[in-house]
Amino acid sequence: MPSTKRPLADSSSSTPSSVPPAAKKPKHGFRLPAPDNLPDGPWRRKATKIKHELIDKAKIKKEYAKLKKAQEQQRQQSQEKDVETVQTEVIKVDLPEPVVAPSSEGQDKETGPDGVTEGDEKEADAAAPEIHPDRIRMLDANGDGEDDYDDVNGFQAEQKRREEQQRKRYEARRAGSGATGVNADKPPRERKARKPGYFEKDLAEAEKKRAEAEARQKEWERQQREREKAIKERERHRRILAKARGGPDGKRKLGKESIVLLDRVKKLVG
Numbered sequence: 665m666p667s668t669k670r671p672l673a674d675s676s677s678s679t680p681s682s683v684p685p686a687a688k689k690p691k692h693g694f695r696l697p698a699p700d701n702l703p704d705g706p707w708r709r710k711a712t713k714i715k716h717e718l719i720d721k722a723k724i725k726k727e728y729a730k731l732k733k734a735q736e737q738q739r740q741q742s743q744e745k746d747v748e749t750v751q752t753e754v755i756k757v758d759l760p761e762p763v764v765a766p767s768s769e770g771q772d773k774e775t776g777p778d779g780v781t782e783g784d785e786k787e788a789d790a791a792a793p794e795i796h797p798d799r800i801r802m803l804d805a806n807g808d809g810e811d812d813y814d815d816v817n818g819f820q821a822e823q824k825r826r827e828e829q830q831r832k833r834y835e836a837r838r839a840g841s842g843a844t845g846v847n848a849d850k851p852p853r854e855r856k857a858r859k860p861g862y863f864e865k866d867l868a869e870a871e872k873k874r875a876e877a878e879a880r881q882k883e884w885e886r887q888q889r890e891r892e893k894a895i896k897e898r899e900r901h902r903r904i905l906a907k908a909r910g911g912p913d914g915k916r917k918l919g920k921e922s923i924v925l926l927d928r929v930k931k932l933v934g
Contacts (some may be wrong), residue, residue: 901927 702708908920
């Protein structure tokens with residue numbers, strides 16, 4: 665029995681080749697995972713700050729990628745140039761040198777006593793590099809110029825000058841002071857530069873405070889001793905006066921009271 669189902673309108677639409685491409689999502693620019701309707705306040709300012717930081721980082725990465733790409737291209741170009749240079753050098757080495765026939769002009773050149781022609785001398789003079797005037801003066805000063813490489817920057821001359829100055833100072837000091845003895849022939853040692861005292865002010869202030877504290881402690885101890893001495897003296901006077909009251913017939917003992925009175929007079933007189 666034939667099928668009663670209605671066939672599809674377009675059977676070819678089921679194939680994957682006929683599937684329409686997905687629509688591209690529209691670009692909305694740079695967004696943050698934060699709501700767009702934040703009120704003006706710390707949260708909105710924080711979100712805006714994060715957004716600007718991310719944008720700056722993306723720009724830096726983009727610029728870095730461009731620079732890296734340009735450097736890679738320059739490196740590749742330099743490598744290609746090196747390869748081409750090596751290839752040309754190899755080709756030049758492999759090629760045989762052309763044979764030049766002797767010319768009549770070369771035969772007419774005058775030869776010197778050493779077998780060198782005048783043309784060769786001119787070519788050698790033209791090919792020789794020019795010498796700097798300072799170099800010429802140095803060669804004239806040193807004679808043969810054997811020690812030029814040892815004193816290019818003038819280190820030896822400076823050292824000799826310092827030694828000469830030190831020797832003159834030593835001789836002048838020795839002649840002025842008339843030093844004699846075992847250590848008279850020994851040159852004096854150069855005075856070392858004193859290191860800067862970074863904490864001299866703080867140390868001086870700390871020493872001053874320590875001295876003040878010690879002075880206060882000594883003053884307090886002196887006052888304590890005087891106080892204890894005064895208490896003992898007052899207690900002794902009290903006992904003496906108590907004994908002076910118990911005389912016969914209720915009379916006071918003037919002999920014992922005289923000790924207290926004498927001490928009072930001494931204190932008043934000073």
